[in-house]
Amino acid sequence: MIKKGSIVGVIPLSEELEEGSIYLVRRPPFSLVVKRVLMGDDGKIVLRSDNKNYPDQPIPNEGYGNIIVGKVIWVWQMI
Numbered sequence: 001m002i003k004k005g006s007i008v009g010v011i012p013l014s015e016e017l018e019e020g021s022i023y024l025v026r027r028p029p030f031s032l033v034v035k036r037v038l039m040g041d042d043g044k045i046v047l048r049s050d051n052k053n054y055p056d057q058p059i060p061n062e063g064y065g066n067i068i069v070g071k072v073i074w075v076w077q078m079i
Helices: none
Strands: 007-012 022-026 032-039 045-048 057-059 068-076
Touching: 032 068
Parallel strands: none
Antiparallel strands: 007 068, 022 032, 022 068, 032 045, 045 057
16 A cells, blocks of 8 residues: 555654554564554554565554554655
């Protein structure tokens, strides 16, 4: 969906997460990446890539503000 080299507009995380929305997240060793946020059955937050080559990454519900930086609100990319 979002291609390599695209520019994304992000607003700081200030509200509850919106399931299915796209967020900028801290993921070592990559630094900052863009992931879709889903809610898992076990109460954990699941980070999902639209690229099926990358597995889901569950993160704890507590302290997610240290991992999720902000919500992507626009994307500028070549088509």
